[in-house]
Amino acid sequence: MSMRSPLRSRAGVRGAIATAGAALLALSLAACGGGAPAATEPVNLVDTGAELDEITVALPGSLANLYTGVEGGILNYYVASTVQEGLVGIDETGAVVPSLAESWETPDENTYVFQLRDDATFHDGAPVTPEDVVFSLQQAQDEVASPSLSWYLYNMSSVEVTGANEVTVTTAEPDQAFLKNLSTAGSAFITPQAHWEAVGGAVGTSESLLPGSGPYEVTEFQPDSHVTLVRNDNWWGGTPAVKQINIEFIPDENTRLLAAQKGDIDIAFNVPIGQADQWREIDGVRVENVNDLSYVGLLFDQNVAPFDDAKVREAIALAVDRQTIVDRLLRGNGEVATTIMTPESIESVVGADEARKMLAGVTQHEFNLDDARAALEESSVPEGFELELTFPNTGPQLGTAAQAIGESLGEIGIEVAVKEVPIETWLATIGDGEHGLSYMWYFSTTGDPAEVPAYLIGPDNPNGFVSDEAAALLSESNAAADPEERIDLILQLEELSATEVVNAPLWWGQALTSFTNRVGLADYSAYSFVGPWGAKLFAAEVAE
Amino acid sequence: MLTTTPTPARQASRALARMIAVRVVGVVFILLVISLLTFGLMYLAPGDLVKNLLGNRPTSPEAVAAIREQYRLDDPFFVQYFTWLGNALQGDFGTSVRMQQPVTTVIGARVGLTVALCLLSFLIAAIVAIPLGIASAARAGSTIDRVSSSVTLIGLSAPTFALALLLLYLFAFFLPIFPIYGGGSGPLDTLYHLVLPAIILAAGLGAILMRMTRAAMIRELGSDAVSFARARGIAERDVRWIALRAAAIPIVTGAGLVLTFLVGGTIIVETIFALPGLGSLLQDSVLFKDIPVVQALTLVVAAVIAVIAIVVDLSYLALDPRVRTREFAR
Numbered sequence: 117m118s119m120r121s122p123l124r125s126r127a128g129v130r131g132a133i134a135t136a137g138a139a140l141l142a143l144s145l146a147a148c149g150g151g152a153p154a155a156t157e158p159v160n161l162v163d164t165g166a167e168l169d170e171i172t173v174a175l176p177g178s179l180a181n182l183y184t185g186v187e188g189g190i191l192n193y194y195v196a197s198t199v200q201e202g203l204v205g206i207d208e209t210g211a212v213v214p215s216l217a218e219s220w221e222t223p224d225e226n227t228y229v230f231q232l233r234d235d236a237t238f239h240d241g242a243p244v245t246p247e248d249v250v251f252s253l254q255q256a257q258d259e260v261a262s263p264s265l266s267w268y269l270y271n272m273s274s275v276e277v278t279g280a281n282e283v284t285v286t287t288a289e290p291d292q293a294f295l296k297n298l299s300t301a302g303s304a305f306i307t308p309q310a311h312w313e314a315v316g317g318a319v320g321t322s323e324s325l326l327p328g329s330g331p332y333e334v335t336e337f338q339p340d341s342h343v344t345l346v347r348n349d350n351w352w353g354g355t356p357a358v359k360q361i362n363i364e365f366i367p368d369e370n371t372r373l374l375a376a377q378k379g380d381i382d383i384a385f386n387v388p389i390g391q392a393d394q395w396r397e398i399d400g401v402r403v404e405n406v407n408d409l410s411y412v413g414l415l416f417d418q419n420v421a422p423f424d425d426a427k428v429r430e431a432i433a434l435a436v437d438r439q440t441i442v443d444r445l446l447r448g449n450g451e452v453a454t455t456i457m458t459p460e461s462i463e464s465v466v467g468a469d470e471a472r473k474m475l476a477g478v479t480q481h482e483f484n485l486d487d488a489r490a491a492l493e494e495s496s497v498p499e500g501f502e503l504e505l506t507f508p509n510t511g512p513q514l515g516t517a518a519q520a521i522g523e524s525l526g527e528i529g530i531e532v533a534v535k536e537v538p539i540e541t542w543l544a545t546i547g548d549g550e551h552g553l554s555y556m557w558y559f560s561t562t563g564d565p566a567e568v569p570a571y572l573i574g575p576d577n578p579n580g581f582v583s584d585e586a587a588a589l590l591s592e593s594n595a596a597a598d599p600e601e602r603i604d605l606i607l608q609l610e611e612l613s614a615t616e617v618v619n620a621p622l623w624w625g626q627a628l629t630s631f632t633n634r635v636g637l638a639d640y641s642a643y644s645f646v647g648p649w650g651a652k653l654f655a656a657e658v659a660e
Numbered sequence: 661m662l663t664t665t666p667t668p669a670r671q672a673s674r675a676l677a678r679m680i681a682v683r684v685v686g687v688v689f690i691l692l693v694i695s696l697l698t699f700g701l702m703y704l705a706p707g708d709l710v711k712n713l714l715g716n717r718p719t720s721p722e723a724v725a726a727i728r729e730q731y732r733l734d735d736p737f738f739v740q741y742f743t744w745l746g747n748a749l750q751g752d753f754g755t756s757v758r759m760q761q762p763v764t765t766v767i768g769a770r771v772g773l774t775v776a777l778c779l780l781s782f783l784i785a786a787i788v789a790i791p792l793g794i795a796s797a798a799r800a801g802s803t804i805d806r807v808s809s810s811v812t813l814i815g816l817s818a819p820t821f822a823l824a825l826l827l828l829y830l831f832a833f834f835l836p837i838f839p840i841y842g843g844g845s846g847p848l849d850t851l852y853h854l855v856l857p858a859i860i861l862a863a864g865l866g867a868i869l870m871r872m873t874r875a876a877m878i879r880e881l882g883s884d885a886v887s888f889a890r891a892r893g894i895a896e897r898d899v900r901w902i903a904l905r906a907a908a909i910p911i912v913t914g915a916g917l918v919l920t921f922l923v924g925g926t927i928i929v930e931t932i933f934a935l936p937g938l939g940s941l942l943q944d945s946v947l948f949k950d951i952p953v954v955q956a957l958t959l960v961v962a963a964v965i966a967v968i969a970i971v972v973d974l975s976y977l978a979l980d981p982r983v984r985t986r987e988f989a990r
Contacts, residue, residue, distance in 0.1 A: 180758040180944070187758070188715045259723035260730045263713040266723055321761040322769065338769070339759060340944075341843055341936035366841050366934045370825055374833050375840045540947045543716055544708045558716060571718045 159402050161636045161656040168655045170360040171382040171635055174372050177510070178340045178365035183320030184305055185255065185262025190559045193300070194385060195343060195363060198650035200328030202304030203230050203249065203283070204295060205648070208641035210464040210563045212295055216244055216306055216329065217283075225290040225595070226273075228298075232281045235352045238308045239333040246277040251309040253285070253298075261317060268303035290595040292602055293564040301561040301646035331356045331651035340365060345650065356651040358635075376401065382635050385645070387628040389449045389513050395630045403630045405449055409458055409560040409642050410625035411568050412450075412514065414521075416618065418580035420552035427495035429617035432553065433481035434488035435524045442623050445516045449628060453621035454480060455610045456572055460642045461565040465599045478607060479614040489528045500529025503553050508539035514555055517622065547578040556619065561646050565606050566593055573613045581618045633658050675988045676977075680970070687966040691959055695748075698958045699741045702951050709733065709757065709949040731757065744955060754952035758945065763956045766941065771960075773843055774937035776850065777929070778922045780858035785866035786915060793873025793911075798900060800878055808870065815867030820925060824860045824932045831856060841934040857929045864925065865918045872914035876907035908979045916972035920965045 175194070181187045184196045205215035217230035236244040255261045257269040271287045271294060278284040287294050298304040307319060308327050315324040325334045331353060332345035345361040364381075366372040369388050375381050377398055387395050387403055395403050414432065416423040423429060438452045451459075455478050459471040466474065492498060505522065507514040515536055522532030532553075537545070545551045556578075560567045571577060574590045586609060593605035613619050631637065636656035637644060644652065710727050728734050732743065747754060753763040789812075796805040832840045844853035880886060880903035889899045926939030938957060945953040976983045 178940075178944070180756075180948075181760055183760075186760050188717075259726045263723070263727055264715045264717070267714070267717050267719060270720055318760050321759060323761065323765070338936050340770075340930075340940045341934070364842065364934065367940075368932045368934070371828065371841050371932055371934060374828055378833050378836065378840060380840060538947045540707050540712050540949070543711045544706055546716075574718075576718060576720075 159633060160659045161633065162659045163636060163638075163654045164657050166357070166655040168358045168635070168653075170362060171358055171653070172380060173361055173363045174366050174375065174381045174384040175363055176369070176372065176384075176386045176388075177367050179337075179343070180339050181320040182326040182334065182337055182343070183262075183307075184303075185265040186320055188264025190561070191385070193561055194645045194649075195345075196305055196326065196328075197300040197330075197646045198332050198361075198648050199326055199330045199334055199345065200300060200305040200307060201236070201330045201648070202299035202302070202306065203232075204299045204304075206296060206299050206301045206563065206643050206646065208639040208643055210460060210643055212299070215299065216249065220295075225597070226287045228285045228287075228295065229278065230283045230285070232283065233352060234281055236329050237350055237352075238311075238329050239327050239348055240308070240311075241350070242308060242310070244306060244308075244329050246279075246281060246283045248309050249283045249306055250275050250277055251312070252306045253304060255307075255312065255317075256303045256305070262303075265303040265305075268297040289591065292594060292596060292599075293562065293566055296562040296564050299562070299646075301563065301643065331648050332361060347650075351651065353648065353651055357654045358650065361650055361653075376630065379632075381630075382632045383637075384630040385627070387630050389446055389628065392447070392449065392628055395628075398630075400633045401630055402633060403628050404640065405626045405628050406640060406644075407451065407458065407460055407642050408625050408627035409460055409563050410627075411453060411456055411458065411556070411558050411560070412517075412622045412625060413453060413456065413556050413572075414620040414622065415546065415554045415556040415572070415579055416620075417547060417549070417552050417554065417578070418618075419547075419549060420580075422495065422497045422501060423552035425496045426617055427491050428497060429620070430481065431488045431491035431495060431528060432525065432530070433617050433620040434484055434491060435528050435530075436481075436521055436620060436622065437483040437524060438622055439483070441517045441520055445520060446513055446623065449626045450513075450623040451626070453624045454478060455607075456569045456613065456619060456621055457565040457606060457610065458560065458563070458568075458624050461560070461563045461567075462603050465603060474603070474607065475610075478610045481614075481617070481620065483524075485524065485527055488524075492528050492530070500531070502531040502533070504533045504535055504551060505553055505555070506535045506537045506542050506545050506551065507555055508542035508557065509536055510539045511555075511557055514557060518555070547580070559625075563643060565603060566590070569606055569609050569613070572619050573609050577618075579618050581613075581616070583612065583616075586612055672988045679987060680974075683970050683973070687963070687970070690966065691962055694962045695745065695955060695959060696741060698955055699744065699951065700737070702946070702949060702954055703737055703740070705946075705949065707947065707949050712948050713757070744952070748955070753956040756945070756950055756953045758948045758950040758953070763952045766953060767938065767956060767960065770936055770938050770941055773850065773854075773935060774926055774930075774939060777854050777858055777861065777926060777935070777937060778919070780851070780854055781861035781865060781922065782915075782919055784858055784862040785869055785918070788862070789866035789870035790873050790911065793870040794877055794900070794904060796870070797874045797877030797881060800874075805874075812867035812870050815863040818863070820860060820864065820928045821932060823863055824857075824929060827856055827860060828932075843935045843937075853933075853935075857933045857935060861922060861925050861929055865922065868918050869911075869915060873907070873911050876910040876914075877903055880904075880907040905979070909976055912972055912975050912979065916968050919968055923961050923965075 175191050177191055179187060179192055179195060182196060184192050201215050203215060203217040205213045207213045216232055216236050218233040220228055220230045222228055232246060238244060253275045256265040257272055259266040271289055271291050272285060273288040274286045276284055296302055306329060311327050312319055318324055320326050322337045322339060325337055331348055331351045333348050334343060335346045336344035342365060343363040347356050347359050349355055366375060369391060372384060373391055373394060376384060392403055395401060416429045418424045442450050442452050455475045459468060459475060462471045505518050507518050518534040522534050525532050546554050556572060558568050570590055573586050575587050589605055589609045593602050596602035596605055634656060636654045638652040638654060710724055713727055714723065732740060756763055756766050759766055792808050796808050799805055828840060832838045838856045839853050842853055844850040886899055886903050889902055926937055927943050930937045930939040942957050977987060
């Protein structure tokens with residue numbers, strides 16, 4: 117596969133922005149059509165072409181470290197993606213596009229040869245060299261230096277400088293998803309080697325900050341307080357419209373809402389679903405929902421009795437009313453998940469409607485309490501049993517859904533104790549040998565269709581599901597060069613998970629982002645915030 | 661006593677030094693015990709540092725092994741503890757796993773804000789509550805007594821977060837006098853940002869302090885000394901002063917005690933007001949199992965509490981001649 121870079125000049129960003137008004141209108145309409153209860157007036161924004169001196173962005177939690185290799189939460193991705201760059205990027209449709217590499221070739225299925233652009237510089241003015249790229253990828257692969265990134269690169273067998281501006285990466289096994297991992301949606305956050313060595317590897321702290329080559333430079337970072345980003349006037353992609361982005365960490369949702377009502381906040385990430393209506397009521401503020409590539413489902417640990425019994429798993433899957441959860445509890449801010457992979461992950465290949473149709477073709481466990489009771493009666497525990505279902509405090513919507521699930525399960529004789537725990541504790545309960553039923557809540561960043569299924573069905577999955585067939589399907593799909601054939605193989609993997617009830621998908625999540633109407637974001641999609649989103653902001657006004 | 665008789669002043673200062681030395685040795689011992697306890701609790705607490713580092717992602721056994729090796733998680737408990745202790749005794753408190761920064765830097769960057777917050781709220785509580793307690797005691801059952809009793813009831817029983825939201829709404833949104841969130845930049849701006857959080861912390865604190873003051877004063881106003889003073893025709897103002905001097909020991913003890921309670925209160929207030937202080941740091945570090953930070957922070961807090969206790973004890977010497985005589989006579 118080879119891909120030439122489209123010509124991108126300083127006008128490129130502006131050009132993209134010109135279409136933003138129409139795109140935003142479409143998005144607002146789409147949001148309303150998606151069953152959002154509070155019918156907000158669609159806002160038609162136009163780019164004024166002006167610059168904005170500064171905007172304030174509120175994050176719902178703090179970052180402890182800016183380097184995604186040390187802390188790889190979704191908020192870390194949002195911040196790092198507009199500061200650092202990968203070899204490639206992912207556009208609004210999920211397709212791979214050039215970033216620090218202006219083009220690449222794959223002479224064989226295990227080799228990627230990248231030509232770096234020659235106009236990219238780090239924030240201190242030093243050019244981005246192939247050595248920096250090689251060094252960054254090696255550090256990202258190292259599980260001690262970059263614990264939260266290393267998994268993406270487990271398949272990388274070598275990375276070396278092979279020319280004046282050329283880097284060659286080889287993989288151990290063919291993997292169609294590999295290229296996406298070399299973006300800021302995956303694990304490529306190119307950092308200057310000299311700086312890394314000068315700070316002894318302690319990058320991303322309040323002292324060392326996070327040098328990169330992206331459209332914004334970090335000038336200040338104080339955990340539990342703020343990050344300050346200042347525009348990089350030398351960015352190869354053009355000059356962004358916003359001069360300074362003040363990112364404030366405001367963990368308490370009521371404080372955040374009050375600050376927005378007071379007019380202190382221009383953009384707020386992850387508006388809680390329960391507060392969406394209050395945010396929408398703020399004058400001059402719009403809330404936009406977009407599927408965020410997240411998957412929420414139930415995970416059964418087959419190493420814990422009685423979840424080794426497929427009939428028990430089936431009974432639970434049949435007792436969950438996904439449609440009601442999405443309509444009533446999430447108030448339409450989500451979509452019933454028919455599979456583990458999201459429609460967005462295959463949209464760029466088959467289109468949005470066809471994607472949903474294909475995924476719905478996988479065996480479903482439609483809500484039916486009689487069938488659920490019948491399945492439980494055939495199981496090893498016909499008289500029912502008790503279990504504990506924990507949910508992370510950062511996902512209150514998982515908590516309300518857990519209550520509903522617990523109620524349904526109670527009707528068929530399974531008593532559920534729902535418990536809210538800190539996200540770290542929740543993480544530790546998955547596969548702890550005690551919790552047979554857990555929530556799985558996963559944010560895919562690359563949007564590759566195999567990313568989540570591989571984790572939840574493939575080898576070493578947290579479900580204790582052992583299957584040679586699954587492993588074979590996964591490696592076959594990794595190698596499949598034809599995208600449609602690959603989707604078909606992953607669908608077979610999903611079918612296997614569904615018929616054996618390895619997982620019970622619940623919903624695909626949506627991110628609610630609030631914007632004041634003085635700010636617009638061009639090409640807003642599920643992929644926006646794992647790319648150079650700062651450069652896509654523009655000064656807006658509402659068109660009559 | 662057999663040889664030269666030291667002057668009373670030298671004798672007193674020697675006694676004082678001995679007393680302080682005994683207390684400091686006690687504190688060091690307590691700190692050691694606390695460090696072992698905290699380490700043990702963190703070791704046993706639910707959660708998994710490796711999972712926190714790797715995130716909710718597929719993992720390879722090699723990656724897990726490498727991280728366990730890096731943080732010496734497979735060492736026996738006492739090896740881990742004594743490694744930590746050995747380093748700590750040499751002044752090396754290690755590196756925060758979560759932030760990848762030296763623990764001393766992490767704590768140093770936040771200690772100022774939390775100390776300022778605690779002092780400010782303590783000052784507000786003391787300045788408001790102690791005079792109010794005295795006034796209430798002097799006119800027990802009067803309107804001022806009843807009103808201030810009701811107010812302290814609210815201060816005692818209102819949950820911090822609810823009070824915080826109410827005051828935020830009233831004084832940062834409805835009447836935009838104070839900022840809603842953040843620690844500000846520069847000393848004056850930070851102080852301005854801390855006023856509202858400090859008032860909220862001071863509410864519970866002041867309520868306890870006011871009640872303690874009132875109770876101590878009522879008791880002293882009914883004492884024989886006060887009755888005699890009144891019988892001698894001493895002005896009521898001066899009588900109250902006598903009573904206050906006698907009531908000072910319970911008031912100071914109470915103030916010292918409630919000051920130590922502040923540490924817990926900062927966690928909630930710092931989260932609500934998005935303040936980068938030690939409370940939020942402690943909470944996040946405990947959840948992440950970032951043991952070096954938790955250890956250092958617990959010791960700092962314990963040491964501060966110990967120092968407050970010593971200062972309170974020493975104040976008895978200044979406040980009460982009877983204590984002074986007894987201590988120095990030993």
